[in-house]
Structures are given as structure tokens and as C-alpha cells.
Amino acid sequence: MSVILSIEGVSKTYATGVQALQPTDLSINRGEIFALLGPNGAGKTSLIGLVCGTVRLEAGRIIADGADTVRQYRRARAKIGLVPQEVSTDSFETVWATMRFSRGLFGLSRNDAHLEKVLKSLSLWEKREAKIQTLSGGMKRRLMIAKALSHEPSILFLDEPSAGVDVELRRDMWAMVRGLRDSGVTIILTTHYIEEAEELADRIGVINKGRLILVEEKTTLMKRLGGRKLKLHLAQPLASIDPRLADFNLTLEQDGRRLVYAFDSVAEDTGVSRLLRSLEAVGVDYKDLHTEQSSLEDIFVSLVSQIP
Amino acid sequence: MNLHAVQAIYHFEMARWFRTLGQSLFSPVLSTSLYFIVFGAAIGGQMGVIEGVSYGAFIVPGLVMLSILTESVSNASFGIYMPKWSGAIYEILSAPVSPFEVVLGFVGAATTKSIVIGAVILMTARLFVPYEIQNPILMAAFLVLTAFTFCLFGFVLGVWADNWEKLSIAPLLIITPLTFLGGAFYSIGMLPEFWRTVALFNPVVYLINGFRWSFYGTADVPVWVSLTMITGFLALCLSLVWWIFRTGYRLKA
Structure with a gap:
């Protein structure tokens, strides 16, 4: 798979002395959805700003679709669309006027057919003559995406696309993002909704305190770092775990009514059958059991908490 | 050169102006008319002739200049401040646009507005006083x-x-204040030394x-000094x- 965005040794320290980003290397593959996860203030928006040109690049090099973002900024920026975190546009303009403005700004001649296609794909065509201030919050957010797509970018940055968006609209937005990826657009999204990354991303990067902690395929990451849990619903509540079960990684939940065994699902010996036999031997009876894969959220919390 | 971007910014700015055209033009026309009523008709009658020009005609260049200066500064500053304030500046900063093209779009639109206002004020003045323009090319320049x-x-x-x-x-x-004290309504030759x-x-x-010289061929300072001063101020603004854009001052983090 070819690399569409290459970030090499990029760092950022603001005039206030705050180091928003430590030296960072990152490659984004053409056609993938890459999710950059991190808590607030982790450096996600700074990294996006450095790629898109809204933040001054002072150290390192960024190549976007074959063009250096500083020396060949025209070529590079023409390939990039940016959807910022906040809805930021002139609210007195009409939807159609702001779309034409965005396309012109990126150096392209008028193409009403393309703008119509974009607006229709985002269910905004009927609102083309409406002033932006009359649109609902969800429509404004979709309009920000439409503006970013007006110049047919090959890389699209979505900075917290579903922040403050209701559940239904979030699902619609995810479907729309998948549709964009299917049309050949590479998508980089930042989010602190783990569910969003879990749902959409092909690869995941975790950033915290300006440092990119890891970059990995989502499925590999979840397999590698995610354990499984066996949950047993006990017939009789337990006050404590029998010492004869000390070899197993067990915890009691729900006032002793649930026994949880954490294990490595890829290990040769998971210990599940041994545990079940041991439970029978010590007289612990259960009425139901099931296993659960730990979520990306568990992995994320564990990774972020490891950084001092 | 990204001419599409220059056009986009220019049209965007002009569209904003056209949305409030009545207010944009009515306000300077009204204030100019009031100046002519007060200074031209009421006080002007007592003033006689200054440097061979009736007082009403004498204040025409100063009044045009007063509007041009205030409208130019207001329009251009509002034009770039508004996207900074709303956050929409991100789109301009992330677009394949050079600083020259950004300035050309914003300042070009603001200049157009000022020139239109200047022309409207000249026409309004014509309703109140007869005046001549000896050197129309220099006046336009x-x-x-x-x-x-x-x-x-x-x-x-x-x-x-x-x-x-x-x-x-x-x-x-x-x-x-500088315009009022800069001889818009009087010749500085009338002041104590x-x-x-x-x-x-x-x-x-x-x-x-300099502007008045292009109308009546008479001024308190030589016209070349006026031209030098405005060119010097232009050079200073261009440098700023x-x-x-070189430092990203208050535009980029």
C-alpha cells in the first residue's frame, strides 16, 4: 500500500514554551481511515494544523501526496481538505455561496455539478439557498465537510467530527465517512470517542502529552493488547475468593455475585478449563457464564495511564 | 498565481458589502451632506474665498479624503478581522494561496469600496457646490x-x-482627529506660525x-512632497x- 502522507521528525513548541508535539514520525497509507486518539490537549489538533498549514512548521518535513507542505505548499494544500473542530464560517452567507468560495479559494474553476454532487451526498442540496445561520447544528457540521470536499481533496482531515453531535447523526456521519473512503479519499480523524475509532478506523495512532505512543492496525492492536474476560454469574454470592484459586487472575464484581477471570486469548493455555475444574473442586457453583473481548477503550486507558 | 482564490476572496468581500449596500453608502452620503449644510451653507457664507476658491468648494477634497481614510481603514480591518473572529480564517490559512494573493483579495475589495464611496461623495458634493477638477488624472491617482x-x-x-x-x-x-486637524476644513496657512x-x-x-492640488492647483505644501509622503506610508504598510505573513503574527500559532 502506498504512502500518501509522510510526517518526518515534526515537532512543535509554541511561543509560550509549551511543547505541543515531540519529534514525530508517521506515515498514512493511501485509502485508509486513520484515527488519531488522545485526550484533550494531547497534540492532535497541533499535528493537523502543522500538516494543513494553520500552524507554522519549524522542525521536520511533511510530504502530502508527493508534495512538500512548505516548499510546494500550493500542490500539497490542493490535495488536503480540513474539517475543523468548530463550525467556523460566515453565517450570513448562503450554503451555495460558501461552497463556491471554498472551491475558488483552492484554485479551482467553477464546477456546479461537483458542488451539487457533494451537497446531495450530504443531504444539503435542498438547503443550498438557505443562509448558514438558519441551518441546524448537524447541518452546519455537514456543511463544514462539504466545504472541505469542494476542491476534491485526496486527503481529508476530520478534527473531532462528532463532538457534540447526537447519536443518530453520529451514525450517519460514520456511514458518510466510510462512503468517502470507498470513493478513494484517505481519511485522518481525531477523536476522543473511542467508539468512533473502533467503528471506523483501519489503523489507530495513540497520542498523549505530545508524544505518539503507538501506531498499529486496529485489529492487531486489539488482539495484541486486548485481553479477554470470562464472566461467571454465581449461584451464591461470595464474600471473598477462595485461597485455593489464587493461581488465577480473578476478581469479584457486583457484591460477590460475579466472578471475573482475565486471560490472554492468544496464549496456548488460556486456563479456562483448569479454572472451571478448580471451581467445581472448591464448590463454587455458577448459573451462567460468557466471555468478552476488552474494548479499545480499555486499551487506550491502559496505554495513556502508562505515560508519566 | 492563484487567481481563482483572489477572485473568491474579492467576491466574498464585495458580496458582504452589497448585503448592506444601503447602509454602507447612505451613512457617508448623509454625513457629507450634513458637513456641506453646516460648513458650506451656514458657516461658508461668512468665510469668503480661500486661495481663490469658495469655501464650499475648498472643503470638497478634504471631505472626500476624510471619508476615504475612515472607510478604507474600517472596511479593510473588518474584512480580515471577521474571519479571525469567527474562526473561518482556517480555510484561508490552509488553502494554496500566497500572502500576496490574500492581500490582493481583501485589500483589493476594500479599495474598490473606498473608491466607490469617494466617487459617490464627489457626486453628492456637486449637489451642494460647484467645483472643478483641474487635473483629473492626478486626482484619480x-x-x-x-x-x-x-x-x-x-x-x-x-x-x-x-x-x-x-x-x-x-x-x-x-x-x-488627524483629518480634522489636517486641513480638511481650512488651509493650514490660516493657522498661527x-x-x-x-x-x-x-x-x-x-x-x-496633494488631493486639493489636483482639484484647484493650489496647496499648502508642494505636490511632490504629498506624493512622497503617501508613497512612504505605502512602503511602510507593505513592509508591515x-x-x-513572514512571521504569521496573530494569524498562525
């Missing part, structure tokens, strides 16, 4: 050069301002006098704009 220079100044002000109050400081506290010397430190004196 002064008009365009002054409007462009002060629009650049307004652009710098709009970048510098980080709240609405700062945006109105320059037009209210600097431009208007000390105040005449002080007035020569006011750069607006040179703008008004260049520095802003």
Missing part, C-alpha cells in the same frame, strides 16, 4: 493610492486587533493638500504586511 494605502493599514490593524474595541481605535482616535509648524507633522496634511 491620489484617490486610488490613498485608498489602497489606508486599506493596507486597515488590514494590518485587523490582523493586530484581538477584540472589537481595538478594531475601532484607529478610525476613531487616530484617523478622524507655531500651530502651522505642528500641523506639518501631521501626515494627513500632505494627503489632503510582509512581516505579518
Whole structure:
């Protein structure tokens, strides 16, 4: 798979002395959805700003679709669309006027057919003559995406696309993002909704305190770092775990009514059958059991908490 | 050169102006008419002739200059401050646009507005007093050069301002007083010698006098000094704009 965005040794320290980003290397593959996860203030928006040109690049090099973002900024920026975190546009303009403005700004001649296609794909065509201030919050957010797509970018940055968006609209937005990826657009999204990354991303990067902690395929990451849990619903509540079960990684939940065994699902010996036999031997009876894969959220919390 | 971007910014700015065209034109026309009623008809009758020109006709260039300076600074500063304030500046900063093209779009639109307002005020003045323009080419050149220079100044002000109050400081506290004290309504030759010397430190004196010279062939200072002063101020504003984009001052983090 070819690399569409290459970030090499990029760092950022603001005039206030705050180091928003430590030296960072990152490659984004053409056609993938890459999710950059991190808590607030982790450096996600700074990294996006450095790629898109809204933040001054002072150290390192960024190549976007074959063009250096500083020396060949025209070529590079023409390939990039940016959807910022906040809805930021002139609210007195009409939807159609702001779309034409965005396309012109990126150096392209008028193409009403393309703008119509974009607006229709985002269910905004009927609102083309409406002033932006009359649109609902969800429509404004979709309009920000439409503006970013007006110049047919090959890389699209979505900075917290579903922040403050209701559940239904979030699902619609995810479907729309998948549709964009299917049309050949590479998508980089930042989010602190783990569910969003879990749902959409092909690869995941975790950033915290300006440092990119890891970059990995989502499925590999979840397999590698995610354990499984066996949950047993006990017939009789337990006050404590029998010492004869000390070899197993067990915890009691729900006032002793649930026994949880954490294990490595890829290990040769998971210990599940041994545990079940041991439970029978010590007289612990259960009425139901099931296993659960730990979520990306568990992995994320564990990774972020490891950084001092 | 990204001409599509220049056009996009220019059209965007002009569209904003057209949305409030009545207010944009009515306000300067009304204030100019009031100046003519008060200074031209009421007081002008008592003033007689200044440097061979009736008082009503004498104040025409000064009044045009007053509007051009204030409107140029206000329009251009508002034009760039508004996207900074709303956050929409991200789109311009992330677009394949050079600083020159950004300035051309914003300052070009603001200059157009100022020139239209200047022309409307000249036409309004015609309703009140007869005046002549001896050197229309130089008059137009002064008009365009002054409007462009002060629009650049307004652009710098709009970048510098980080709240609405700062945006109105320059037009209210600097431009208007300097214009009133810069000979818009009188010849600085009418001042006592000390105040005449002080007035020569006011750069607006040179703008008004150069402009007035193109109308009547008479001025308090030589026309070449006026041209030199406005060109010098233009160079200063261009340098400031260049520095802003080179450093990203108040535009980029």
C-alpha cells in the first residue's frame, strides 16, 4: 500500500514554551481511515494544523501526496481538505455561496455539478439557498465537510467530527465517512470517542502529552493488547475468593455475585478449563457464564495511564 | 498565481458589502451632506474665498479624503478581522494561496469600496457646490493610492486587533482627529506660525493638500512632497504586511 502522507521528525513548541508535539514520525497509507486518539490537549489538533498549514512548521518535513507542505505548499494544500473542530464560517452567507468560495479559494474553476454532487451526498442540496445561520447544528457540521470536499481533496482531515453531535447523526456521519473512503479519499480523524475509532478506523495512532505512543492496525492492536474476560454469574454470592484459586487472575464484581477471570486469548493455555475444574473442586457453583473481548477503550486507558 | 482564490476572496468581500449596500453608502452620503449644510451653507457664507476658491468648494477634497481614510481603514480591518473572529480564517490559512494573493483579495475589495464611496461623495458634493477638477488624472491617482494605502493599514490593524474595541481605535482616535486637524476644513496657512509648524507633522496634511492640488492647483505644501509622503506610508504598510505573513503574527500559532 502506498504512502500518501509522510510526517518526518515534526515537532512543535509554541511561543509560550509549551511543547505541543515531540519529534514525530508517521506515515498514512493511501485509502485508509486513520484515527488519531488522545485526550484533550494531547497534540492532535497541533499535528493537523502543522500538516494543513494553520500552524507554522519549524522542525521536520511533511510530504502530502508527493508534495512538500512548505516548499510546494500550493500542490500539497490542493490535495488536503480540513474539517475543523468548530463550525467556523460566515453565517450570513448562503450554503451555495460558501461552497463556491471554498472551491475558488483552492484554485479551482467553477464546477456546479461537483458542488451539487457533494451537497446531495450530504443531504444539503435542498438547503443550498438557505443562509448558514438558519441551518441546524448537524447541518452546519455537514456543511463544514462539504466545504472541505469542494476542491476534491485526496486527503481529508476530520478534527473531532462528532463532538457534540447526537447519536443518530453520529451514525450517519460514520456511514458518510466510510462512503468517502470507498470513493478513494484517505481519511485522518481525531477523536476522543473511542467508539468512533473502533467503528471506523483501519489503523489507530495513540497520542498523549505530545508524544505518539503507538501506531498499529486496529485489529492487531486489539488482539495484541486486548485481553479477554470470562464472566461467571454465581449461584451464591461470595464474600471473598477462595485461597485455593489464587493461581488465577480473578476478581469479584457486583457484591460477590460475579466472578471475573482475565486471560490472554492468544496464549496456548488460556486456563479456562483448569479454572472451571478448580471451581467445581472448591464448590463454587455458577448459573451462567460468557466471555468478552476488552474494548479499545480499555486499551487506550491502559496505554495513556502508562505515560508519566 | 492563484487567481481563482483572489477572485473568491474579492467576491466574498464585495458580496458582504452589497448585503448592506444601503447602509454602507447612505451613512457617508448623509454625513457629507450634513458637513456641506453646516460648513458650506451656514458657516461658508461668512468665510469668503480661500486661495481663490469658495469655501464650499475648498472643503470638497478634504471631505472626500476624510471619508476615504475612515472607510478604507474600517472596511479593510473588518474584512480580515471577521474571519479571525469567527474562526473561518482556517480555510484561508490552509488553502494554496500566497500572502500576496490574500492581500490582493481583501485589500483589493476594500479599495474598490473606498473608491466607490469617494466617487459617490464627489457626486453628492456637486449637489451642494460647484467645483472643478483641474487635473483629473492626478486626482484619480491620489484617490486610488490613498485608498489602497489606508486599506493596507486597515488590514494590518485587523490582523493586530484581538477584540472589537481595538478594531475601532484607529478610525476613531487616530484617523478622524488627524483629518480634522489636517486641513480638511481650512488651509493650514490660516493657522498661527507655531500651530502651522505642528500641523506639518501631521501626515494627513500632505494627503489632503496633494488631493486639493489636483482639484484647484493650489496647496499648502508642494505636490511632490504629498506624493512622497503617501508613497512612504505605502512602503511602510507593505513592509508591515510582509512581516505579518513572514512571521504569521496573530494569524498562525
